[in-house]
Amino acid sequence: MGEMVFRQVDLSTEEVDALEARYVPLTEAVRELVAATILSNADDDVVAEALAAVREVTAKLSASVETDHSGVNYNGAGRSWNWGNAGSGERNAIAPPIDLKTNPDGSTYADLVLGAAYEGPPGHVHGGVSALLLDHLMGVTASQMSRPTFTGTLTLRYRNPLPLGPIRVEGRVAREEGRKVFVEASITGSDGIALEADGVFITPTWSPSLEATQN
Numbered sequence: 001m002g003e004m005v006f007r008q009v010d011l012s013t014e015e016v017d018a019l020e021a022r023y024v025p026l027t028e029a030v031r032e033l034v035a036a037t038i039l040s041n042a043d044d045d046v047v048a049e050a051l052a053a054v055r056e057v058t059a060k061l062s063a064s065v066e067t068d069h070s071g072v073n074y075n076g077a078g079r080s081w082n083w084g085n086a087g088s089g090e091r092n093a094i095a096p097p098i099d100l101k102t103n104p105d106g107s108t109y110a111d112l113v114l115g116a117a118y119e120g121p122p123g124h125v126h127g128g129v130s131a132l133l134l135d136h137l138m139g140v141t142a143s144q145m146s147r148p149t150f151t152g153t154l155t156l157r158y159r160n161p162l163p164l165g166p167i168r169v170e171g172r173v174a175r176e177e178g179r180k181v182f183v184e185a186s187i188t189g190s191d192g193i194a195l196e197a198d199g200v201f202i203t204p205t206w207s208p209s210l211e212a213t214q215n
């Protein structure tokens with residue numbers, strides 16, 4: 001197995017929040033750029049201008065890049081951040097715009113709107129995107145943000161097509177057996193329930209290695 005490091009970083013929670021706040025509007029703007037790139041009917045000149053402008057800002061941002069992945073980080077106060085996470089990264093414009101909430105009983109939900117960038121069948125959400133949303137939400141539900149749990153088996157039933165637009169993802173722990181957490185979840189769209197899922201999430205015997213770094 002490759003090295004899997006959860007990195008402790010010497011930043012205060014205020015500093016982490018400030019960094020995140022700096023980049024979140026950029027992430028949202030890049031999501032809008034992705035949708036505009038898909039939907040635009042602009043002519044050659046406008047597209048050439050956009051291409052040059054995007055390349056210019058990408059070069060500026062890339063000038064201070066230090067690593068090839070953002071990793072999972074945490075500080076001494078227990079604030080963790082995983083800005084590149086493909087399912088939820090706050091600075092990842094590829095990730096669906098999910099803001100996951102946890103109920104007092106440990107069940108979870110998220111309300112989000114999926115647009116043109118998440119299409120599979122015409123006007124409907126790509127099945128792999130639904131799987132990504134469920135995997136992420138169910139993983140967080142299993143971990144209760146207090147233990148590492150990895151997806152062991154994820155079973156999806158695509159009951160009805162899921163229209164693009166507003167959706168709700170919901171999950172709950174059904175039961176636990178030793179290191180195995182059984183989670184159930186669903187996705188509901190504007191036409192009603194579209195997917196049901198159950199999964200086994202497992203706390204591995206090995207502990208993720210911890211590495212203290214000073215920034």
Ligand SMILES: CCCCCCCC(=O)SCCNC(=O)CCNC(=O)[C@H](O)C(C)(C)COP(=O)(O)OP(=O)(O)OC[C@H]1O[C@@H](n2cnc3c(N)ncnc32)[C@H](O)[C@@H]1OP(=O)(O)O
Nearest residue numbers: 135136139140143150151152153178180200202203204205
């Ligand atoms: C907080 C952030 C949340 C983010 C959520 C994102 C979720 C993800 O996408 S995680 C990434 C995708 N998943 C992975 O990479 C996992 C890859 N697999 C692994 O690392 C390992 O196979 C792992 C950890 C699942 C199990 O390994 P290990 O702990 O050695 O299992 P092992 O000791 O053999 O088995 C333990 C129990 O689990 C069961 N089990 C093992 N593997 C599986 C599996 N894939 N599915 C179902 N059950 C399994 C065994 O049967 C055994 O059960 P019992 O105790 O009843 O006999």
